[in-house]
Amino acid sequence: MFGSIMNTFNPGIKISKGQEMGYFAFGGSTIVMLVDKNLIKIDQDIIENTKKKDLRLM
Structure with missing residues (x-):
């Protein structure tokens, strides 16, 4: 699992394949x-x- 997705590009800037x-x-x-x-x-x-974290009871 991962904690987050980090974007390292700037929108509007051309990037290469x-x-x-x-x-x-x-x-x-x-x-x-x-x-x-x-x-x-x-x-x-x-x-x-666990309320300090992200617990969901459904």
């Missing part, structure tokens, strides 16, 4: 769990501690 336009900055991660809604219960402390 093969020239760098950007790169992936590593450092992010993604975890996806697909389970039945009533199958598991996530402890409240885990939910609270």
